[in-house]
Amino acid sequence: MRAAQDTAADTRTVLEVTGLGHRIGGRTLFDGLHLSLCAGESIAVTGPSGSGKSTLLSCVLGLIAPDKGTITVTGTETTRLRTSQRARLRAQSIGMVFQFGELLPELSPLDNVVLAALLARRSRHDVRDRAQRLLDDLGVPRAATSQELSGGERQRTAVARALINEPALLLADEPTGALDTETRDRTAQLLFDLPRQYSCGLLLVTHDPGIAARADRTLHLTAGTLEPAIAGEAR
Numbered sequence: 001m002r003a004a005q006d007t008a009a010d011t012r013t014v015l016e017v018t019g020l021g022h023r024i025g026g027r028t029l030f031d032g033l034h035l036s037l038c039a040g041e042s043i044a045v046t047g048p049s050g051s052g053k054s055t056l057l058s059c060v061l062g063l064i065a066p067d068k069g070t071i072t073v074t075g076t077e078t079t080r081l082r083t084s085q086r087a088r089l090r091a092q093s094i095g096m097v098f099q100f101g102e103l104l105p106e107l108s109p110l111d112n113v114v115l116a117a118l119l120a121r122r123s124r125h126d127v128r129d130r131a132q133r134l135l136d137d138l139g140v141p142r143a144a145t146s147q148e149l150s151g152g153e154r155q156r157t158a159v160a161r162a163l164i165n166e167p168a169l170l171l172a173d174e175p176t177g178a179l180d181t182e183t184r185d186r187t188a189q190l191l192f193d194l195p196r197q198y199s200c201g202l203l204l205v206t207h208d209p210g211i212a213a214r215a216d217r218t219l220h221l222t223a224g225t226l227e228p229a230i231a232g233e234a235r
């Protein structure tokens, strides 16, 4: 019974990309790219520097309007929305983790996370308690400013900030690219555990095949489309 319910929840499609086409600077970056991601699932997209990984995430975030194709987030086709509607959907449904954490260094880890809820207008009376619980769960120590944290702790704060609004879709752009090997492995494990813990879909882009191999599925960005990566060839 429990397993059946879990399975049903996990088949919810949180991201569907169809026929994506986009050119930048006279170069075709995407040429009929397809992608489908369910809640509870992780996908890693690999590709060399300049292949379009960050641009793909910007399209999914709705920050770049692709030339062709559709992007549907939690059932809403974002490519048809007005800018303000896209911003609202982004705030409500998408969490983002960047390569360098991108925290506000003068604010405490707690305030960085709470601020994300305020900006998304998702601030409930218990937001500070929920933010602190998330930080505790992710093993972030209490600190007066986030610049006192180590690189790994900063990245875990960024994960908490991405999760505070309970997003259906989590995006991560080279989230372990700035970390040392041991911290990189622990952060990667933490990230790939999130879809099942928080019932979200995780789309992570990385040039690192060792990180990508931990995802449920690994896709390689090549010739403007996504192909299943062959073990040992993801680079």
Ligand SMILES: Nc1ncnc2c1ncn2[C@@H]1O[C@H](COP(=O)(O)OP(=O)(O)O)[C@@H](O)[C@H]1O
Pocket (backbone or CB within 6 Å): 024, 025, 029, 047, 048, 049, 050, 051, 052, 053, 054, 055, 056
């Ligand atoms: N705003 C832009 N104007 C012109 N070219 C861009 C712009 N943004 C990205 N590019 C180019 O698009 C390509 C893909 O960039 P990007 O998505 O950042 O690749 P990746 O994240 O895989 O390294 C690169 O060749 C980059 O130089």
Ligand SMILES: [Mg+2]
Pocket (backbone or CB within 6 Å): 053, 054, 055, 173
């Ligand atoms: Mg990039």
